[in-house]
Amino acid sequence: MNLPQDFLDEMKLILKDDFQQYIGAVDKEPFRGISVNRIKITPEKLIPLLPFAVQKSPFYDDGYYIPINEQGIGKHPLHHAGSFYVQEPSASSAVSLLDVQPGEKVLDLCAAPGGKSIQIASKLSGTGLIWSNEVVRNRAQILLSNFERMGVANGVVSSCYPEVLCEKLGSYFDKVLVDAPCSGEGMFRKNPAASLEWSREHVQACANRQLSILDSAAQCVRPGGVLVYSTCTFSYEENEGVIKTFLAAHPDFEESGTRQHFGRQTELSCAVRITPLEGGEGHFAARLRRKGNDTNISIPVIRNHHLPKASLYQAAEKMLFELYDDLPEGILSVNKNKVYLLPHLMPDINGLGVVRAGVLVGEYKKNRIEPAHALFMSSRPSSLRQVLSLEQNDKRVDEFLSGMEIECDAASGYTAVLYCGVVIGFGKCSNGRLKNKYPKGIRQTAGSSYLRTE
Ligand code: SAM
Secondary structure, eight states, X not given: OOOOHHHHXXXXXXXXXXXXXXXXXXXXXXXEEEEEOTTTOOHHHHGGGSSSOOEEOSSOTTEEEEOTTOOXXXXXXXXXXXXXXXXOGGGGHHHHHHTOOTTOEEEESSOTTOHHHHHHHHHHTTSSEEEEEOSSHHHHHHHHHHHHHHTOOSEEEEOOOHHXXXXXXXXXXXXXXXXXXXXXXXXXXXXXXXXXXXXXXXXXXXXXXXXXXXXXXXXXXXXXXXXXXXXXXXXXXXXXXXXXXXXXXXXXXXXXXXXXXXXXXXXXXXXXXXXXGGTSSOEEEEEEEESSOOOOOOOOOOTTOOOOOHHHHHXXXXXXXXXXXXXXXXXXXXXXXXXXXXXXXXXXXTTSOEEEESEEEEEEETTEEEEOHHHHHTSOGGGBSOEEEEOTTOTHHHHHHTTOOEEOOSOSEEEEEEETTEEEEXXXXXXXXXXEOOOGGGOOOTTOOOOOOO
């Protein structure tokens, strides 16, 4: 691969004695990985079910390398089930620095397609709140479909400019992640064409934009809270340079964190850089802390929370009692004919470009609620009244994912479909058949499921 000379000169300064080793790695195949979604499954249960070998990644405790040539992973039933997310291994490192704890309120400001938000949601496992924002509207839709597949119920997906969102939300969050748009130098091995767009001017423009996003993000961190900044580029200017400028302009923030056990050290003790020489395509992450300590930030009132009319409320309750032994938690809310379950910790969402808050419970049709795919995807199997359990070699798995009606020995009514114990969707059982409710937009062609088992 031919890389721009100015870029190589920069890399020489960053890598020093290791520069020649980097040049030797430039034309090698990129690393690939997955992160496990604990909302759905544990790594211990998932790994023996995967049809390929994995190797532990150093960057994240639920991250694994996968073989570089493995094809069709997105068609694996456990991928449909949201059990794992395909993620370049070093990209998972930023969430390790964030160190999310159950019950925390976390903002991911530049979130699409959603790899890091899914890691955060996995760490929260249904507690606290994950607010994921993506300024580009159609990318926010991809984020939403990932939230639904991964079963995130305690989340908000928005598409809003950081300056608008952060001013309105205020210092509400325990943790804020800015995984900023960047010059993408860590993507060159995966996408060599990206190097054609590289220039010093572009790096400078990225650094300016990154600072402006960080300025907004700073407003959302509560005193004592944590701000993690990350990029998938190596550039000093976009990384250490941005952090130093930010700290100079924000004396209420300080470096936080000790040396990580992965990556290469930087001149900032709070930051780590990962290159192909450390086992990842390329990432930089820095952890800052807002001085002070205030864990009692009041929760802004949810002003646009529309309580369902009594008839709708009753229909929703009836449907939920029919589906669950153990009801899902949240606040029932309605927008037009759609019913949602909102997380308890949700702030006011008015005017913030919210695409989805909480989980879609269902749609009101002819005096009843038709349940939604997203509701089942976010449900614990043990909480559901009626399930159809499919195991690894059952041909109905492929039939179900391609939208076909399948055999079902459950009683009549809505039935969750499980693959190896993980909810993959639902249908309506009647007379030994399951009418398929797998959404049309995500169905696959019959026979294309990835079920290799050697
Ligand atoms: N965190 C994501 C993940 O793990 O999947 C990747 C985020 S990507 C590196 C950066 C995102 O920032 C892109 O989705 C891009 O659309 C968005 N972005 C672009 N310009 C932006 C801006 N001015 N403010 C905020 N976000 C922006």
